[in-house]
Amino acid sequence: MKRRAALLALLALSACNLEPHLDRPQPLVPPSWPAGDAYLRQNEASLPSVSYRDIFKDPNLQAIIDQALANNQDLREALANVAAARATYRVQRADLFPQVNGTAGATDRHTPQSGDTLSGAGSGTGSTGTGSTGTGTTGTGSTGTGTSVSSSGSRTYTTYQLQAGATSWELDLFGRVRSLTRSALDLYLSQEATARGARLTLVAEIANAYLQLASDRSLLAIALDTQKSALDSVRLTQARLDGGVAPRTDLRQAQTVLATAQADTANVTTLVAQDRNALELLVGARVADALLPPSIEAVDGMLGELPAGLDSTILLRRPDVVQTEYELRAANARIGAARAAFLPRISLTGLAGLSSTALSSLFTGGAFTWTVAPSATLPIFDGGVNSGNLAYAKAQRDLYLATYQKAIQTAFREVADALARRGTIDAQIQADQLNLTAAQDTYTLDTARYRNGIDPYLNALVAQRTLYDARRTLASARLTRAQNLVALYQTLGGDALLADLPDTPGARRDLEAGGQRLTDPAR
Structure with missing residues (x-):
């Protein structure tokens, strides 16, 4: 009975936990987004999870993203770090259990x-x-x-x-090993959030590279079209000069437009090649020509809008915010381990087996032997090591708390900036479209008047340059709108299709346990 009572007392002590209580810190950001002329009006509701397929509806872009998720080396590096963090957690978790070894001789x-x-x-x-x-x-x-x-x-x-038997197994009466295990689990989960962030960033970078290539292809088409038009103007002006109708200044002015278009054609041709190289680097493989976008106009209408209803608390699911929260929880758990270092550490060594002078009698009842040897270690003087470790653990907790709040504030600013751009880009594109229509009509009229000898070539020249700039400006505005949707997708985070680790049952159990602890107010 005394032995049972002692065992129950040890089990009761083993439930001790010296970690300070930690609730999820209150985000130091407004509960709603800024309001004003630059922002879209939106009601306050939780944003449902979206996937990149909901935003990037272009099947060619989806195929490129899928290819990148399989081949990108940065993503493989991030997943390798997740696997390493999980292995480290398993090593630390093993200290909770006695290591039993068998010997024969x-x-x-x-x-x-x-x-x-x-x-x-x-x-x-x-x-x-x-x-x-x-x-x-x-x-x-x-x-x-x-x-x-x-x-x-x-x-x-x-x-x-x-x-x-087991040798020197710590009974963990004051939760030192459990605190270290929780810290290792939180670090593993933070590394998994880092990998999700890497995948989210990769998808956004691929979408931006794809859109940049589409925009540069549009600019190349505009430059080639302008080059062809300018070449026709040069030929017409040369003929008028040869006929004594036009002065040499008209020819030189026409040649300046042609030269500008030719220079832009050469430059944008280089940019298109570099855009493809950047895209293939992200993908980690060659991208088929059939998957490349023909122009920004062709893909501008294939980007979906995020669901209406944005609440600033949605930032808590961003991978970088989740990462810093788990790092904060890991630092808090290490405080419990540092506190437990001040208390006695009890270890148990136990052996049980068979011993005999003959193999024939080794497995008889009389050959059974056992040994139990508990030991206790109490720190008396350590020169301030334990006090220093505790102070360091608390300082690390404060550091990660500040990092967590800063991550939320940075996320809030990024989303607010993206919303500000989203609230005005449509009006800008509408104005640019009106400008292009007017410039096209002006160029048509001035060219006709010049051909009929009514106006000098200078009017047609100015109209041609204005049309060229208007076309380029509209293409740039379309790119800005498309990249703004990518920015909103990335800054809000939470892609449902990017949340999975490599399929291992143990990893999934750890993540589920970690997710429960993350949302549990008691943690």
Whole structure:
């Protein structure tokens, strides 16, 4: 009964937890987004999870993203870090359980025969192995171990053993090992959030590279079209000059437009090639020509809007915010381990097995042996090591708390900036479209008046340059609108299709446990 009571007392002590209580810190940001002329009006509601397929509806872009998720080396590096963090957690978690080892062996011990030993006086040997003072040469009375005697009178003792036991297993009465295990789990989960952030960033970078390539292809088409138009103007002006109708200044002015278009064509051709190289670097493989976008106009209408209803608390699911929260929880758990270092550390060594002088009797009831050896260590003087470790753990907790709040504030600013751009870009594109229509009409009229000899070439030249700039400006505005949707998708985070780790049951159980702890107010 006393042993049972002592065991129950140890189990009760093992429930101790010296970690300070930690609730999820209140985000130091407004509960809603800024309001004003630059922002879209939206009601306050939780934003449902979206996937990149909901935003990037272009099947070619989806195929490129899928290819990148399989081949990108940065993503593989991030997943390798997740696997390493999970392995580290498993190593730390193993300290919660005793490590049981089994041993088997046989021992031969040879001793010379002395005169006193032959007489058996006080030596503990006997002829039958049953007495402590008996005489004889075939056994030991104290252990019953069999012997053999050589012709010279020396003895050989043989013992067979089969044992299993745990050595120096810490009972963790004050939660030191459990705190370290929780810290390792939180670090593992923070690394998984980092990997999700890497995947989210990769998808956004691929979408932006795809859109940039589409925009540059549009600019290349505009430059080639302008080059062709300018070449026609040069030929017309040259003919008028040869006929004595136009001055040489008209020809030179037409040639400036042609030269500008030719220079832009060469430059944008380089940009298109570089855009493709950047896209293929992100993908980690060659991208088929059929998957490349023809122009920004072709993909501008294939981007979806995020669901209406944005609440600033949605930032708590961003991978970088989740990462810093788990790092904060890991630092808080290490405070519990640092506190437990001031208290006694109790270890237990236990062995149980079989021991016999003959293999035939090794598995009999009388061969069973066991040993239990508890030990306790109490720090008396450590020169301030434990106090320093505790102060360091608390400072780390404060550091990660500040990092967590800063991550939320940065996320709030990024989303607010993206919303500000989203609230005005449509009006800008509408104005640019009106400008392009007017510039196109002006160029048509001025060119006709020049061909009919009504106006000088200068009017047609200005109209042509204005049309060229208007087309480029509208293409740039379309790119800005498309990239703004990508920015909103990335800054809000939470892509449902990017949340999975490599499919391992153990990893999934750890993540589910971590997710419960993340949302549990008691944690």
